[in-house]
Amino acid sequence: MIVIRWISRLQSKRIELIAPHRKTIVKPKTQDGRPLRRYKRRWRVERLFAWLYNFGRIVTRYEYKLANFLGFLRLAGFMILAKKYL
Secondary structure (H helix, E strand, O other), rough: OOHHHHHHHHHHOOOOOOOOOOOOOHHHHHOOOOHHHHHHHHHHHHHHHHHHHOHHHHHHHOOOHHHHHHHHHHHHHHHHHHHOOO
């Protein structure tokens, strides 16, 4: 009962549930492929943030100046790309 109210509240704010269909379920699919493409792009963004959180200096912002923080952020991004592609 609480879940139904929660879902109706989300639908009233035009928030759509995007979840992939499980292969083990026999029922027909409830969505076509369009919203699931957004789900795949979201995974990439969340994965990037997870990789960035491995750098403690970025998670806890020790630098007072923004330029120093952005420099470490760029360095972490370069290290992630270098590890993946080099």
